[in-house]
Amino acid sequence: MIATTRPETIYADVAVFVNPNDQRYLKYHNQMVINPLNNKLIPILVDEYIDMEFGSAVMKCTPGHDHNDYALSKKYQLEELSCINFDGTLNELALEFSGLDLYEARELIVKKLISEDKYVKFEEITSNVGYSDRSNVIVQPLLSKQWFLITTKFVDEIKKLVNNEDQIKIYPKRFLDTINNW
Numbered sequence: 001m002i003a004t005t006r007p008e009t010i011y012a013d014v015a016v017f018v019n020p021n022d023q024r025y026l027k028y029h030n031q032m033v034i035n036p037l038n039n040k041l042i043p044i045l046v047d048e049y050i051d052m053e054f055g056s057a058v059m060k061c062t063p064g065h066d067h068n069d070y071a072l073s074k075k076y077q078l079e080e081l082s083c084i085n086f087d088g089t090l091n092e093l094a095l096e097f098s099g100l101d102l103y104e105a106r107e108l109i110v111k112k113l114i115s116e117d118k119y120v121k122f123e124e125i126t127s128n129v130g131y132s133d134r135s136n137v138i139v140q141p142l143l144s145k146q147w148f149l150i151t152t153k154f155v156d157e158i159k160k161l162v163n164n165e166d167q168i169k170i171y172p173k174r175f176l177d178t179i180n181n182w
Contacts, residue, residue, distance in 0.1 A: 001120050003055045005127050006065065007113065008106045010037045011093045012081040015061040017072065020046035022057055036118040037109065038095060045076055064143045082143045102140070134175075 002016065016033055018025040025044075032041045049072065050059050063073035064082030073080050083093040090105050092098050097105040113119035130139040151158070161167045162179050170176045 001056045002058045002060050003123070004060060005125070006062075006106070007109045008090060008094070008097070008102050009062045009065045009083060010035065010060065010109070011090070011095070011097075012062050012064050012083040013042060013060045014063060014073065014078045014081060015042050015076070016044045017047050017050050017059045017061055018044065019048060019050040019052045019057060021048070022050070022052045025058065036113060036116070038093070047072060047075070065141050067141060070143075080143055084140055084142060086142065086144075088140065 004010065013035055018028065020029070028044045029046050031044045033044055034040070035042055045061075049068070050057060059069075061069045061072055061078065063070045063078060063080040065084065070080065072078070081093060083090055084102055085091050088102055089099055090097050090102055094100075094105065097108060100108070110119065131137065132139055159180060162170055162176060170179065
């Protein structure tokens with residue numbers, strides 16, 4: 001049994017992990033398992049990162065939507081799939097749920113898992129979810145290319161420009177403090 005708070009990301013799962021020291025799962029090491037939503041075979045791998053005391057101690061690996069899973073994908077050279085678009089809809093990996101808002105799709109995916117007898121139970125848990133400081137919505141980790149600049153060379157000039165409202169306007173205004181605190 002594998003627990004998840006994000007069933008919509010099952011489409012992008014590339015592996016399942018267990019702890020190599022967990023006696024309950026020894027016979028499954030390096031076996032294959034079928035992804036319950038897309039029927040793809042994915043490996044069962046072992047890593048000491050997996051906490052034997054947390055949940056079922058079996059972890060699905062979704063590198064495109066979790067920082068820890070991404071680190072494992074690098075370590076084990078796994079494919080990095082993403083099933084969520086930047087606009088918060090599911091992409092073509094989600095098959096019949098492609099194009100749907102991820103929260104709408106989440107409910108439908110749970111119903112699908114239940115109807116196919118692939119859903120075991122629901123549990124209330126406390127989860128540590130990040131929220132955007134700009135929009136106050138839940139942050140969805142996504143794979144993206146990013147560029148980083150060394151701003152220390154330009155900081156004085158940038159501050160002059162943004163503090164002169166005739167040159168650059170910052171919206172919302174509270175982010176002017178963020179820039180000035182560079």
